[in-house]
Amino acid sequence: MEKRVLVVDDEKLIVKGIKFSLEQEGLTVDCAYDGEEALAAAKATSYDVILLDLMLPKLSGFEVCQQIREFSDVPIVMLTAKSEDIDKIMGLEYGADDYITKPFNILEVKARIKAILRRSRKQTEAAAEANFLTVGEIRLERDGRRVFLRGTEINLTAKEFDLLELLMTNPNKVYSRENLLNIVWGYEYPGDVRTVDVHVRRLREKIEQNPSEPDYIHTKWGVGYFFKV
DSSP states (O other): OOOEEEEEOSOHHHHHHHHHHHHTTTOEEEEESSHHHHHHHHHHSOOSEEEEESSOSSSOHHHHHHHHTTTOOOOEEEEESOGGGHHHHHTTSSOOSEEEESSOOHHHHHHHHHHHHHHHHHHHHHHHHHTEEEETTEEEETTTTEEEETTEEEOOOHHHHHHHHHHHHSTTOOEEHHHHIIIIIOTTOOOOTHHHHHHHHHHHHHHOSSTTSOSSEEEETTTEEEEOO
């Protein structure tokens, strides 16, 4: 996916130079020349990085940064010519992630932005991977509440999904039937532990090649069930 950067500075020659340089790196660059314009752009568009000058007309960079933080966690790099403002920026009073002092080398700007994009990509990939649980031929998608067996989606009821997710999230941990009933169905559920047995049997029928000799959901006789890895 293309990466989009917002460059905010009231000095149009600086903006033009940064825009040209970043576009050479394959980035899509939008420009704003005052605080109000920057804030409107940040609300209207999803950016991967915002390069934000401190001294702006209408709204200062500090004010823009603070207001953006009310609705977005986009990485913000502040541009400042005043060394005394660095402590404020790095003190995170305003929510900035980094700063660059003027006059700056455009190579430094590119290096900082690339570093932020790399960190952001790794965090995004880690979050996406955390959304999935994969054991053997089973892949469970948490957010979408979907389960795939050998690449084919299988239909689970809400409680079957909850039960499978709990067991897969805690591999090799043995849960008593009473414990599973309380966690998955809730303490106020009027049914008994046979409900758990029924759901385990149905789950095995859907995910096990041989439900009578399961590969995944095992029984600890006299105790309960566990997901084997």
